[in-house]
Amino acid sequence: MKRRDFLKVCLAGGATATMGGLCGKAWGSTSFEGYPDGMGVLVDTTRCIGCRSCEAACNKEQKMPEPEVPFDDTSVFDETRRTDEKALTVVNRYIPKESDKGPVYRKQQCNHCNEPACLTSCFVNAYTKTKEGAVTYNPKICVGCRNCMIACPFNMPGYSYSSAFNPVVKKCIFCYDTRLKFGRPPACVDICPQEALTFGHRKDILKLAHERIRETPDRYYDHVYGENEVGGTSWLYISNINPDQLGMDTTLGNEPIISNVKDFLGTVPMVLTIWPALFTGIHLLATRNKDHHDDHTNHSEQEDGKP
Amino acid sequence: MFAQRLQFAGMFVALLLAMIPGSAQALSVPDTFPLNPKGTLYESFQFNHAKHIKLTRECSGCHHHTTGTLVEDPNCIRCHRNSSENKVVQCRGCHHEDPFSAATLREKNSNRNAYHQDKPGLKGAMHRNCIGCHTKVSRGPIGCNDCHKRKKAGDEFYYSGNFTPRGKPDKGEH
Numbered sequence: 001m002k003r004r005d006f007l008k009v010c011l012a013g014g015a016t017a018t019m020g021g022l023c024g025k026a027w028g029s030t031s032f033e034g035y036p037d038g039m040g041v042l043v044d045t046t047r048c049i050g051c052r053s054c055e056a057a058c059n060k061e062q063k064m065p066e067p068e069v070p071f072d073d074t075s076v077f078d079e080t081r082r083t084d085e086k087a088l089t090v091v092n093r094y095i096p097k098e099s100d101k102g103p104v105y106r107k108q109q110c111n112h113c114n115e116p117a118c119l120t121s122c123f124v125n126a127y128t129k130t131k132e133g134a135v136t137y138n139p140k141i142c143v144g145c146r147n148c149m150i151a152c153p154f155n156m157p158g159y160s161y162s163s164a165f166n167p168v169v170k171k172c173i174f175c176y177d178t179r180l181k182f183g184r185p186p187a188c189v190d191i192c193p194q195e196a197l198t199f200g201h202r203k204d205i206l207k208l209a210h211e212r213i214r215e216t217p218d219r220y221y222d223h224v225y226g227e228n229e230v231g232g233t234s235w236l237y238i239s240n241i242n243p244d245q246l247g248m249d250t251t252l253g254n255e256p257i258i259s260n261v262k263d264f265l266g267t268v269p270m271v272l273t274i275w276p277a278l279f280t281g282i283h284l285l286a287t288r289n290k291d292h293h294d295d296h297t298n299h300s301e302q303e304d305g306k307p
Numbered sequence: 308m309f310a311q312r313l314q315f316a317g318m319f320v321a322l323l324l325a326m327i328p329g330s331a332q333a334l335s336v337p338d339t340f341p342l343n344p345k346g347t348l349y350e351s352f353q354f355n356h357a358k359h360i361k362l363t364r365e366c367s368g369c370h371h372h373t374t375g376t377l378v379e380d381p382n383c384i385r386c387h388r389n390s391s392e393n394k395v396v397q398c399r400g401c402h403h404e405d406p407f408s409a410a411t412l413r414e415k416n417s418n419r420n421a422y423h424q425d426k427p428g429l430k431g432a433m434h435r436n437c438i439g440c441h442t443k444v445s446r447g448p449i450g451c452n453d454c455h456k457r458k459k460a461g462d463e464f465y466y467s468g469n470f471t472p473r474g475k476p477d478k479g480e481h
Contacts, residue, residue, distance in 0.1 A: 047435065049438065051451060053465075056464055056465050056466070060464060066466060066472050067466055067472060068472060069472065070465055070466045070467035070470075070471050070472070071464075071465040071466055071467065072451070072465045072467045073467075183408075183409035184407075184408065184409070185407040189407060190407070192431070193430060193431070193434040193451075194431060194434050194435055194438070195406070195427045195428055195430065195431025195432075195434075195435070198407075198425075199407040200407070200412060200415075201412070201416075204415075204416075204424075207424075208424065208425050211424075211425060212425065215382070
């Protein structure tokens with residue numbers, strides 16, 4: 001991004017923020033529950049067998065570099081991995097506390113939040129929440145500040161630390177450019193042999209998730225992770241154990257991350273527009289007499305200095 | 308001339324087959340038939356149907372309520388106690404080959420009263436049926452290559468076999 005463009009966007013953004021601030025409260029109190037036709041994926045860990053085919057499919061679809069070990073190598077499960085510049089999705093293995101339950105595999109990738117914290121934190125607007133539900137990312141305008149990596153409650157965005165000259169943020173984009181845009185499921189869903197991943201409209205797969213739990217309560221832990229967490233996510237998870245045991249943060253709450261800063265940010269335009277005028281006025285009022293007094297002092301000093 | 312006769316004979320046989328009721332056709336199923344015929348990453352392979360009939364005895368174990376013995380699942384019995392046998396008892400008779408395409412999702416949406424909204428696709432149904440049962444009875448293949456051998460394109464896809472990444476340090480050295 002050129003410096004001039006960046007300044008233009010800043011100016012435009014500042015103007016919008018000021019306008020927003022003026023009609024502030026209405027904007028601040030609404031909540032966004034996702035686009036009506038937004039798509040989503042239901043991850044059912046009770047079906048996953050840990051074959052890592054989704055990782056291979058993602059690697060190919062997104063033209064990622066060669067992995068360190070083959071995608072059929074299960075030794076990677078010995079340690080818990082996270083997503084990074086070379087892998088937009090990873091499968092991890094978790095051993096449940098209950099001894100009668102076998103290992104559980106969980107695929108993780110960007111959850112495509114309804115109100116993404118990465119998008120909120122990005123000051124160059126590199127992120128977009130599309131009407132299909134994907135949170136996409138434009139590397140051309142990213143300045144590499146990595147605010148999104150700090151903001152993401154799921155620690156999903158990775159960063160190409162290996163690139164010295166053009167480092168960018170890397171994350172799952174729901175195969176938006178190549179598939180979702182054309183109404184097709186992402187590559188990981190297509191390849192999954194067990195259909196552990198179910199693709200559909202978010203509102204439909206949410207119903208499916210609750211229906212599976214209702215029909216076979218012995219098979220599931222009664223919680224759909226992502227239904228409400230941080231305002232809801234496009235990717236949902238159901239499992240036979242507490243999400244806590246699957247390395248999922250259960251302390252996030254149901255408020256979108258933006259709610260933590262919305263009130264504060266609403267006051268910024270006010271501070272920027274009203275405060276300078278207000279305090280200049282106060283300053284002028286407060287120093288009017290003082291100026292006079294100062295003159296007098298200076299004058300007397302000069303007089304004192306004369307003899 | 309001969310080819311024309313053969314064509315007529317073929318049509319006649321097809322007509323005869325169409326007249327036989329569904330149950331009789333199910334009985335005439337071959338002992339083995341190919342699965343994964345269109346596989347790009349894995350080879351097609353012969354499924355031994357006769358062997359599975361001997362081992363399980365209950366058709367409903369795999370075919371639900373569509374053929375042979377009566378359905379046993381108490382949840383299915385509620386509706387399918389007296390269901391007649393289906394004309395098509397192959398998996399793909401009900402399970403979509405492309406379960407998440409826009410057309411399939413549209414079709415699902417247009418028929419919201421249908422009970423089986425959560426019907427798995429063909430690939431999911433077969434893998435879960437096979438692996439699920441083999442795991443339950445601790446018998447039969449479970450690994451990917453145990454049923455279908457991976458093709459060269461599959462090796463390339465998984466970076467395995469001849470396509471294993473080189474020049475990386477072994478795990479043991481760390």
